[in-house]
Amino acid sequence: MKTILITGANRGIGLELARRYASDGDKVLACCRNPQEATDLKALEGVKVFQLDVTDGASVKALKADLGDMPVDILINNAGINLEPQSFEEMDFDKWEETFRVNSIGPFRVVQALIDNVKAGKDKKIVTISSKMGSVGNVYYGGAIAYSSSKSAVNMVTKILANRFRDDGIIAVPLHPEWVRTDMGGPGARISAEESAAGLRKVIAGLTLAESGRFFQYDGEELPW
Template sequence: MPTVLITGANRGIGLEFARQYAADGWKVIATARDPGKAGELKAVPGVQVEALEVTDDASVAALAAKLKDVKIDVLLNNAGISGPRGFAIGEWDFKAWEEVMVVNSIAPLRVAQAFLPHVEASDRKIMAFISSRMGSITLNGGGSAFYRSSKTALNMAVSCLALELKDRGVTCAVFHPGWVKTDMGGAGADITTGESVTGLRKVIGGLDIGKTGKFFNYDGAEFPW
């Protein structure tokens, strides 16, 4: 039975990942900052729910130690925030920008570092990071500088990680989930969480070391950096 660890699984895309992987018979370890408020997640049959604050070194280290004997086939870094939008130069709130960078850019790599031994010990050895096409410099349409820059930084960090871990057999890739109907994406978005996650799981399931360091759409198409 393969194992997946999902961060930010209390709602939205993370919750749907937990549902789909569990339904397919995977061992699912799903994390939330406050499991006491993750009622929908805890209601998913067969899911092991753990507390995790991805921005806190001690919290990440504690969970890694608790799961030290668990082989993680897919580490799915999903936790993230949108942060405030609509600010133009002269109005930027740098404390808010820093928070977005800490959650979206730094925290996923903190988790990746802590759980690398668990992933290396598994059969599949996959690290998947939920990013956004808004992190693509080539496709930049302007605005949302806080969020865009945080995802661009994540993309570069994962690209570096992929190069470093390639010889160790660990595949690392970043993914755009589509414009999804979640709290972050809004009701007017293009696709449901079910459609997004079904596509993402298909792409993740087809990963191998030859695809490490790439940026994929949820339908499998590659995005430019």
């Protein structure tokens, strides 16, 4: 049995990951901003729910205090936002800053607080759910300036974490979940949250230290930075 910590676990891809790990008998530490409203999450067996807003230092500190020295085998930075407007013509600068706080700085805040828990874990994996839209080498979309740049930034953060903790045996990667039918992805997206979570889980399970600091998508294909 592994211990998996997931941020933004109350809906979308995070909820689906929580469901799958829990149904396989793993222990899921499911983090969300509003546990009292997380009805679907709380209905899952084998899931322990924690309050966590990844932009709030006090919230991250409280999570660390709750966890203490508990080993975390896999830490999944899943929480993310994608706010409009964010085009060249029309940009909400406050929302762009908020996007960075959640998508780029949030994962760092969580890893910084929980690094000893990951070091104490067996798998020692840190996974950040990023996006192909953050791939500078593969820009296929001209809008979403705030979201795309926030994901490029978290890719860099993840690469630095991979370098920094390689000697501790920690594997850190960003993963693209594909375009997924969630509140963020919308109903017209390519795959379901179930398919995405199944793929992500397989990729995460197979990750080796040689792959740390590289960028993959949900089916295992490697992506350019």
